[in-house]
Amino acid sequence: MRENTDDYRSLFLTGVPMMDVRAPIEFAKGAFPEVVNQPLMDDEERRKVGTCYKEHGQAAAIALGHKLVNGELKEARVAAWKAFVEANPNGYLYCFRGGLRSQLVQQWLAEAGVQYPRIIGGYKAMRRFLIDSLEETVRDCPLRLVAGLTGTGKTEIIAALDNSLDLEGHAHHRGSSFGRHATPQPGQIDFENRLAIEALKVRAQGASVLVLEDEGRMVGSRTVPLELFRAMQDAPLVWLDDTLENRVTRILEDYVIDMRAEFAEQHAHAEDPELAFQAFSQYLQGSLLRIRKRLGGERFQELDELMRQALDSQQRSGNVQAHRGWIEGLLRDYYDPMYAYQREAKEERVVFAGDKEAVIGYLSETGRQ
Structure with a gap:
């Protein structure tokens, strides 16, 4: 059997398949991209076990959990886990803290003849790792912001560079009154997780400068992480020009x-x-x-x-x-008129201006320095 792991950096950089065994309500509050939710308990079962834990302690809660998830229901859930394992033999499973639930899933899988590793520390530790890694990136990597009038193609610049972070893409919003999509934005935690993972990958590729679009604190209803937003307030601007x-x-x-x-x-x-x-x-x-x-x-x-x-x-x-x-x-x-006013207020921060080709060339060269 492969060993349990706490190498969170490697997990996110390589895109290893992960199975989240938390309850659906926990998963909906925050998760990682492409992770599959195959819960040990549904929301109501989790509520009952949680209440039992508070009132009667861990042993009673564990006993209740075994009682609630038993027989055909247990067989169905084990079958779902086995299907994930067979489809993703190089993956891992986790719960909230990497404790009882993920260990129990491991145990039930083992009883069914399947050995599968878990992530030590679970979701909570991985989330903490991403928060810390994004803040570290902000401290260590200078930023360059792409600014310009509406419709100049700032998003195209971000997409063309391999040292960029796509705030609007991860927020699923174009950042204006017309910016929403037909489908909803991700939750705040999901937005932050996706952004941190992209930052981790960009840094791992050797980027010395990070490029972002010049945004306000809010991208639709999602909030840019505070440390990143603060760094953006002083970052040099690259102004993108195009015809009306x-x-x-x-x-x-x-x-x-x-x-x-x-x-x-x-x-x-x-x-x-x-x-x-x-x-x-x-x-x-x-x-x-x-x-x-x-x-x-x-x-x-x-x-x-x-x-x-x-x-x-x-x-x-x-x-x-x-x-x-x-x-x-x-x-x-x-x-x-709104952007002209903003340009005037930020004029001293503009270090380069040009069309799409010129801006991409400038930022590409800057990113290699």
């Missing part, structure tokens, strides 16, 4: 074409084929409504009417080009 026409085209692709496809996929099995387009329309109109006060009533009405006309044209003919009207107006009247 290209920016409108990029916004059209991201917020209209791609989002329409997301809602179509989400409603692929709906009985009413119009539901997807209705949801997409509500997304666009709701996003504009959220910045109504900052736009002002008159300009909001103008852009809202342009958007409604574009949606009507898209629904009737499939043509998306009419959306360029409200997109250009939104950039000119809302986003550009």
Whole structure:
């Protein structure tokens, strides 16, 4: 049998398969990417055992656990664990602290003829490791932030570099009033875990500088970890430039074409084929409504009417080009003045400015220094 392990760094760097035997409610509060939840106890069973532990102690709680998970139910859960083991012979299992639950799963698997290692310290220790490793990365690695007007393609810069951290990707949000996706954002802990794992991998590849997009503290409803956000406040900025026409085209692709496809996929099995387009329309109109006060009533009405006309044209003919009207107006009247103000306030931190190719070249060279 392979040994139990507490080499958390290796586990995350190599992407070893892991089976989480915590209850579903624990898993939902925070987990690691690609991990499979195969619980020893469901939420109600865990609640009963926890109450018993508080009132009568460990021995009574263990006895109750064996009573609750027995017979056919126990057989079904052992079968699920064995299926995971067979599919992932190089993996590991863990519970919250690497204690009783994971040891019991190991025992029941062994009784079924299967030897499988567990992670010492469990989820709690691995989570602590990721928090500490991200803070260490922030202390040790200088940052460079990609800034620029809306639609210049900052996310494309992040994707093109091998020494970058994708805040928006891990938060599953584009960081603006139109930034949400058809599917929900991950939980805060999941966001932090994914970000820390990416930072761990980037550093392991030898990166001496980390590149991120210039973001506020919140990315949608997710919060950038405090130590990282503090470091971002003083980091040098690299300003990305592009033409208004290209920016409108990029916004059209991201917020209209791609989002329409997301809602179509989400409603692929709906009985009413119009539901997807209705949801997409509500997304666009709701996003504009959220910045109504900052736009002002008159300009909001103008852009809202342009958007409604574009949606009507898209629904009737499939043509998306009419959306360029409200997109250009939104950039000119809302986003550009806001970003121009931010650029002025941060001017002394800007160390380079250029188009996509120039910025990628600069950051690639900086990352090798």
